[in-house]
Amino acid sequence: MSNYAECRADLDNYLTARVPVIGLRTIEQPRALRMVREIATQARRSNLPFWIYTRATGLRDLRSNVTVQDDRSLTGAMEFAAAQFTGRAQATLVLVDPDDLDTDTPFTRHVAELARLADANAGSIVLITDKPIWSGLQRLGMSLKLDLPDAAEMYATIDSFLSDHHGVVPIAWTQDDARKAAEFLQGVTEGEAVNLMATLVAKGSVEQDDVLALARSKDRIFSDLAGLERVQLKNDDYTIGGLSNLRDWLGRKHELMHADLRGTGLRPPRGVLLVGVPGCGKSLSAKAIASQWQLPLYRLDMASIHGMYLGESEGRMRDALETADRVAPCVLWIDEIEKGLSGGHDTNGVQQRIIGQFLFWLQESDSRAFVVATANDVRGLPPELLRKGRFDELFFVDLPDPADRKEIIELYYERYVKQRPDPDEVERLVDLSDGFAGSDIEASLHEVGAEILLRGGATVLTPSFVRDTFANTSPFSRTNPEKIEEIRAWGRERAVPAGRSAQTAATPGATGTRRVVFMGD
Known part of the structure; x- marks a missing residue:
């Protein structure tokens, strides 16, 4: 069952149980309001009053959208609701994104009093917000979280959008193309997905190549990314010389990266850890992969993760990894990872907590964020990072033969x-x-x-x-x-x-340097 269906079922149950306060956390107000309207318009609730308040439109009837009163202030809406809760049973008030819900303020205490008044007459208050709700208010009821659309919901949105435009513009996508696009668009809101699809239609046709173009366009939605730096690839040739074993392996992972994995039990490729001699192509590999796979490249800047206050570093790391999930499909480049995750001088446990967060994300995330981590001094890496199953493979990049x-x-x-x-x-x-x-x-x-x-x-x-x-x-x-x-x-x-074979010869020049001048041809 999708998150939307689960959240809708829970909200339906809470309203049936007449829970006084129902907190609905989401960044997608339109999607949350559609859910509430679907529940309110059920035949068994046709006689129950539902009102909705927004700052832009004031207080309205949820079903008919008719304005209830001329006073469009939040205070006026709450006074109206208080009078209704006193005289009518099983009334529901929906407040959309009210301010100052996350702390103990006169407003949150006012809402709490209104909730107690509603509770006395089987009423309910639904709070739609993208912020946490003050604990003193939340303890009076229940909370829900409406996540972003999953692949199945996104496919339904794309399929519906394409159906509306069949016959309007040429559409070359198959069902498989639409499903692949749905997986690429995970991490964006329903509205953002529609905007991206509308951009494709606006150019006059929807071609098969637009599936990858859609993935590249997705990252334009995100700006000021927490802990992530967007690396703009130039028009240079990022071809890698040598490293044939690594290149062959990446070719197979490329196919898996774009494959339809539904029903297989498989997850997208997690990434690769490249260790070895400086200057042998480890960092270039990240750019080459992003260029050849036609995916955006993001660099996880470990220096920007570490903060001076308690808990700040862990919070930044969590935000960065959540953002990586949202911008996927992408290549996530972590250069010299040993400098960011080395726990050798960790005196307060911060490094260990950051390592734990990163390892948990590597293990559990199902997003198509392909990690390319590089390291020169592997002695500084935590041993658990090298365990099989964290990265898909650990390659050693040696001096070229x-x-x-x-x-x-x-x-x-x-x-x-x-x-x-x-x-x-x-x-x-x-x-x-x-x-x-x-x-x-x-x-x-x-x-x-x-x-x-x-x-x-x-x-x-x-x-x-x-x-x-x-x-x-x-x-x-x-x-x-x-x-x-x-x-x-x-x-x-x-x-x-990473190359054709492991190098076993002694390091060239171990006995000293040389300088040779050729005087002729």
Whole structure:
């Protein structure tokens, strides 16, 4: 049963039981009001009075929408209700989004007194609000929460909307497309979903490609996201060189990410933890996944999560993860996760509570938020994060082997030098780049491209010039060989290799750095 159906059934029971105060928490007033009207218009309640008050329209009859009195103030509405509760049985007053319900104020005490008056004559007050209700008032009755539409409700909304526009514009969606769109739109309100669908219709047709376009458009609804930073992807090529095992695995997860999982017992992919050598493509992978999967990319900024007041950090983390569920489908990037979740210096338990929140979300959330977490120093990570079942897989990103270096060199050579390299020259560069991370190769070829631009064309591009640039680059593996070897030793034993095979050779350059100058071709 959907949340709407459950909430409607409970509200129906509470009104039948004449509960004096019924708090209905929701951010969707129109949907909540539709629910109340459905209950009020049942035949068995046709003789029972129902009134509704909003700031914009004052006090009206809920069924006929006829104005009850000229005084449109909340005080006037409550005075009218007090008189009715005294003289009529089983009357119901619906107050929509009244102010100051969450604290002990003269207004909430006034509502409490009105509720006691209603209780004496089997009356009820329904409070529709998106805020908590003061405990002293809430204890007089019952509370309900109307969640955002689930996939089944969203499908019904989309299907109804498309039915209304068949024959008006060409619609290429199948039922499967509509169901996929419904899953993509989970986390938005019913009204927001209708607005997005109307935007598709407004362009003159609804094509199959619009399913993914709908997912991309969804994130435009959200702004000022708690703890999340929207990463705007440029029009650059985010192709990853090497990491073939990781790329193959991601290809399979991509299919599952967009698959219809109803009735399978499966949940969408949760994500991947990438650990390994700095500069080998871990952070680039998050951008590449979002670009290739055509999903928005959000970065969970752990620095913004931590606050100075008790409970502030946990609250921010909870808000950030709830927001990630709402903006899904998306890629959620957590860069250098060990710096945000390391509990080594936790003296007040905050870090452990944040870790607990994150692990619970990883385990229980069914949203299509695909997490790409990266870590350089895995020793700082809590052991429970590495347990199978938290992330879908733990990959170790090592220094690229010769075959991967060849692929990376060809990729960046074409990007920055704007031409295909000579195959024999590529082999020489592969040898020269032993111990290079992908970022070292990119930096070297970026420098070559910059020199070509500054010197006025490709006349500067000689084999010796490119080789000199590579030879004079000191990669991190040579300046910090002990650190790199420590990282690699951990990864060989505890993670799946992201490249073609696990690296077992000693760290290149462990005996020192080198600098070579080629004088000729």
